[in-house]
Amino acid sequence: KSIVILVSGRGSNMQAIVDAAIPGARIAAVISNRPDASGLAFAAERGIETAVVDHKAYADRATFDQALAGCIDGYRPDLVVLAGFMRVLTDDFVRRYEGRLINIHPSLLPSFPGLHTHRRALEAGVRVHGATVHFVTATLDCGPIIVQAVVPVLPGDDEARLAARVLAQEHRIYPQAVRWFVDGRLSVDGQGRVHLAGEG
């Protein structure tokens, strides 16, 4: 299966997926909307093709998304993986990749969609927090949940400590979800519920 990974920054989740060396998965390209994303250097070092579609070069979301889709489609991916990709995508874009576009979000969705999830979790006083891999649908940080990881919120936690604890789990569950997809085990039913073949 051919995979395109979209990043905006350091791309540690992308690195975890690359390093997982998933049998049957070929990382066709890593694409960034920011020319300075440090994740691009990692990908290039690994001999993975990289591309930049700079959102600043486009007048609006729709034209940016069209350019991005054009770039992605050049690699004919079976799966598009958002890994710290920090742009909100248009409905048209999301529809184009329906069922083969996944994202990781640093909270236990449906709690804390959007930004600053670790700060908000601390403010809310939750005792557990975590990360979610989900299929992308038109509503931001919604969409059928594929896998979640839970971490405790510990006394003395600050945003950075909590973020690091969650990130370690992200690096475990995102490659796992990609492996399930590549193995053809993931599907979504009419109710938007995810089924994992071979699970219980």
Ligand code: GRF
């Ligand atoms: C991760 O916490 C991811 O869940 C969130 O942004 C962060 C990106 O980190 N969407 P990285 O670029 O994968 O290192």
